[in-house]
Amino acid sequence: MAFEGLTERLQNALSGLRRKGKVTDADLRETMREIRLALLEADVNFTVVKDFVRNVREKAAGAKVLEGLNPAQQIVSIVNDELTAMMGESEVPLNVSDKIPTVIMMVGLQGAGKTTTAGKLALKLKSEQNARPLMIAADVYRPAAIDQLKTLGEQIDVPVFEMGTDADPRDIVRQGLAKAAELKSDYVFIDAAGRLQIDETLMQELADVKEIAQPDEILLVVDAMTGQNAVETAEGFNERLDVTGVVLTKLDGDTRGGAALSIRAVTGKPIKFVGQGEKTTDLDIFYPDRMASRILGMGDLLTLIEKAQKDFDEKQAAETMEKMKSNTFDFNDFIDQMDQVQNMGPIEDLLKMIPGMANNPALANVKVDPKDMAHLKAIVMSMTPAERENPDLLNPSRRRRLAAGAGRPIVEVNRMIKQFNEMKKMMSGMMNGNMGGMEQMMNAMGGGNMPGMPGGFPGMGGGIKGKMANMAMKQMARKIQKNKKKRR
Template sequence: MAFEGLTERLQNAISGLRKKGKVTDADLRETMREIRLALLEADVNFDVVKDFIKTVRDRATGTKVLEGLNPAQQIVKIVDEELTKMMGEEAVPLNKSPKIPTIIMMSGLQGAGKTTTVGKLALKLKNEEKARPLLIAADIYRPAAIDQLQKLGSDMDIPVFSLGTDVDPREIVRQGLAQAAENHNDYVFIDTAGRLQIDEELMNELADIKDIAKPDEILLVIDAMTGQNAVQTAEGFDQRLDVTGVVLTKLDGDTRGGAALSIRAVTGKPIKFVGQGEKMTDLDVFYPDRMSSRILGMGDMLTLIEKAQRDFDEKSAEEQMQKMKENTFDFNDFLEQLSQVQNMGPMEDILKMIPGMANNPALKNVQMDPKDMDHIKAIVYSMTPEERENPDILNPSRRRRLAAGAGRPVVEVNKMIKQFNEMKKMMNGMMNGKMSPQMQGMMDMMGGAGGGMPGMPSMPGMGGGGLGSKIGGMAGNLAMKQMARKLKKAKKRRK
């Protein structure tokens, strides 16, 4: 996650306030100083930081906040609101043409991930809107750029228009648009050339392509790891092209994240999407309020639920939840859950979306070794069909055989089976309405009935290493499905 360092610094700055029953002007000044340093270290633009600190301090100063109830909470709320405002307040959708095709011109420096982003966004529209996009390969300079786009198109079953590297990009765009009109494609993505740095020749070519295509959207793809250079790049492209939105890539690889906090404030251009991961499905709509919550360590339940809805097979999840309710969930279902969990991404990223888990000391002790998943599978694959369907027969001698078959210690086999049984018990209670007050509060909140942020239930194995965290995470993922269903029903009732 891009903001681990910033999140930790902000949490430390705010934690001092939370311990105080009364907050003085001196406390506020010290907290603002720490927040200022945290933002500057995260590579946020200096002028943006200065304006942010002044606004927060002005809003937090005075008897209404400092002498009111829970002054620390009120200050955190102000910081959250101002962070959200700095990043744009709300998600901004793609500009769409009233008639097909909607033309999207992609721009950016070489190495920012522009071609990959073209594929990710086209796939997202294809999956979510049943769209029929066409990709135009207009980058004739970078070695293998056309081959890369064609490979992506082939893998996703999305057509790519190309005339090779010997035809002028302007002509490629003209003929590509003609083909899109003929085939009634509803989206056209133009993958333009990049450079290692902005130059006049590149900008003239992009300006010509803009005049030819008259795009509805000009998206600038920026590598979040470039820090302040990202802001300068955005300003340079915007001056010549008047970009309509930004896509931040490699947000998962940067511990500073200052680009996300600076670009909107400096350029006025909205961040529309963020790329976090290598899979073609790893592209998300940018929600400033959710990002602010994650930066402040308050979690991001809505994104987590959306991930569960997107990555979990609905029919399979329903069947597994029914088995949980009937207490017939077995190790065959467990294996299926493992693959579902793997689809959602790294477990540590999932856990950090749960309120209170970012920078949680217990989470820091969890070892997220990717091999843990393979070890769990090896143990289950060592079981006979009867043992998978009836875990109760796993006596000590059978467990020793499983350990030998999987090449794992007996104690690890025992721990995995114990945590599996705890997960079954926990989920069975949830499915039958016997939930902890904390989980019931979370369910009510997601259904629109609750107010503040309740605590989360303890998940089996949360503090016991990577093996336990993954098993506990599976219970949590099924819980996400439960909450997603409750949220969906609540929305229907409100309509």
Template sequence: MAFENLTERLSKAMKNLTGRGRINDEDLQATMREIRLALLEADVNYTTVKKFVNNVRQKAKGADIMSGLNAAQQIVKIVNDELTATMGEEAVPLNKSDKIPTVIMMAGLQGAGKTTTVAKLAYKLKREDHARPLLIAADVYRPAAIDQLEILGRDLEIPVFSMGTDVDPREIVKAGLAKAAQDKNDYVFIDTAGRLQIDQTLMQELKDIEVIAHPDEILLTVDAMTGQNATETAQGFADALDITGVVLTKLDGDTRGGAALSIRDVTGKPIKFVGQGEKPTDLDVFYPDRMASRILGMGDILTLIEKTQREVDEKQQASQLEKMRQNTFDFNDFVAQLQQVQNMGPMEDLLKMIPGMANNPALANLNLDEKQFKHLEAIVQSMTPAEREDPELINPSRRRRLAAGAGRPIVEVNRMIKQFDQMRKMMNQATNGNFGGLEKMMGGTGMDMGAMMGGGMPSGNFGQKVQGFAMKQAARRMKKLKKKRGKR
């Protein structure tokens, strides 16, 4: 996952300031040196690093500590604000035409994930805005590019306009736009050709398509795993085309995250979306403030909430909450929740959105193999309807039958049932407001609630202070979000 090393380095750089009332020049110089090295190792553009460090130094030097913040927290806030500013302050929405269709032209080098991104973005608009998009297959050079787009369109039930590989892309675009006007599609996505590198032939074709289509958006797809090359690619396209925004792909891969921090600063073009997975739903709006929080290990509560709201059935959730209060939560509800969690994405990524959990040793020691979900489901599927509704029926002989039916060791069945019982008690305590009883129960496991919620860190240390700051930031953003929604 992107930013793990950067998060760890930045945390260490600022951890040394814990407990200081003011920041002296020596402390500040040492911290800035560590921050600069952390950014360079993350493959952030050198000019961007230099500007970033100078800005942070100027704001931090001799600054009076704000009420309630010590020196370490002050640096965290300054770095957080500067990261947000570097990446663009606020999310930038898609440009939308006053009349249909809104035309979105996609550009990028081969291998950046352009065709997949076309389908993901069209599907996002279809799912969230009830849009009726049309995809135009104008990449006639890459083997199987048209086939790939047609397969994606068929799977997502989105129409694709194509004329094969023997027709000039310019003619395909003209005919595709005429088809969209005829069918009254409200969005048109043009999947243009890519190259292994920028060349004059590619750029001339893209310029011609821009003149023909008059796109409302020209989105450049950039592979985050290419580091500073991603920034150079973005600059090259921006010099030749009227690029309006960037889609950063493969942010879930083995990338150091430098592209996310450099592109806006170097090109002046906003990152509008980020791709973090292979599923059609794995495309998110890019929020600079949320990304800054994630880089600093402060989590991303708002994105976690939005994912939950998008994937979780509200009526089902209300029913399950009532069952938790009445202590009648059963294995049918348990499996339903497992499936909802799986739909939200990898568990490891979800946990890292919780403040204090990024780069947490406790998280590293967890077994987050996705197969474990399937094993749990197999055990539950081996139960009779009566056993699922009344876990108390499951005696030792029935447990042996479940183990045989699911093809899992008996010890795994015993562990799952024990954990289910503990979880049901905890949920019952929490939903009935008995946090004292819940904390006492947690204490019996050798962990207090503060340590558990702070990621297993001792009370009063740097990690918990950063977590507290992160929660306050999340609360402020939630308030802003509610105000914006209220104005609509």
């Protein structure tokens, strides 16, 4: 994520407070100095940083906080609240017209991901709301822009209206809107022209398109990796077009990410969506409170749960739970579960959404190589159907055959089978409300030997056994046990 450097700096700044039973004015001043430096290094706008630090200091200073119970915890809470307020308090939905179609105009500089974002948002509305979108290719200047939008349209099965590169963008928009009325499209996306930089010709054309289309939403697409330039771009477009929202792209890139913390405060315009990947499904609603929690290393369970709900088949999940409970979980189920987890995104990113793990320094170096997952699949796919359904059949000679078939060392095959069997045992215990199984799971994860993963999760030391994570896991086990009693 773009905020890893900022998260580390803020964690370091706040960790000193957490170790103190009493927090003095001098401690608070030193912490605020470190927070100010952390935000500036993350490329947050200077004026925004100054206001942020002043607000936190004013709320944290005084006897009520410094001399109260858990002063460090209260200060962390204040920092979290101010970060959330800086980014906009709560999510802001799309502006939807009372009459169809809702017209969404996509604007931004070249290279920000404007065309790709139009396709992602069209797919999101189509899949989640059963919408009938139409995309209008009005960028006649960038080479291959029209072809890119047409290719996207084919991938997501959304129609694209285009008139080639010789037509005037204003005429394209007029006729595109007429086509939308003919198709009874309920959403229209105008992929407007971009430039390498803001200029008068571009802005006049966009103003003309705005006058013709009367859009309900003008979404400015900004590359988060451009730092302060992203804020300047947002100001420039907003002054001429009065944009209604911002989409931040490349938030998964190697960037300091300060633009996300600055744009709302500087322009007053809400960040509505964030793009964190190249797939057409990699577009998420922007939740300021969740982002603040992630920046402070507190995790983001709500997003993790939503990802699971979106990517997991409910019927299949129920069947898998029953198999875990009855200890009949086999290698076919194992592969299915692995595929579904991988669809949710990189495993190391999912781990950081879990409270108590997000600020674990050891996780900074944890990377689950997709090749390792492919090696696991190769071993399983080398099994016969009978072996996948009954792992007890895997005697030494069969394991040697698996190693040869998958092209992997025999020791890797043995380790994978051993960890799979341990996982079955632990999960069966958890499903049946056995707290001993829970403790085994916590110990295995804490020791870097998470069953079923290639070599475990190396380096995940004792952080996973932190109070928050341990408590959450035990509460989950208690709920399972409670539900089991209710069913009886």
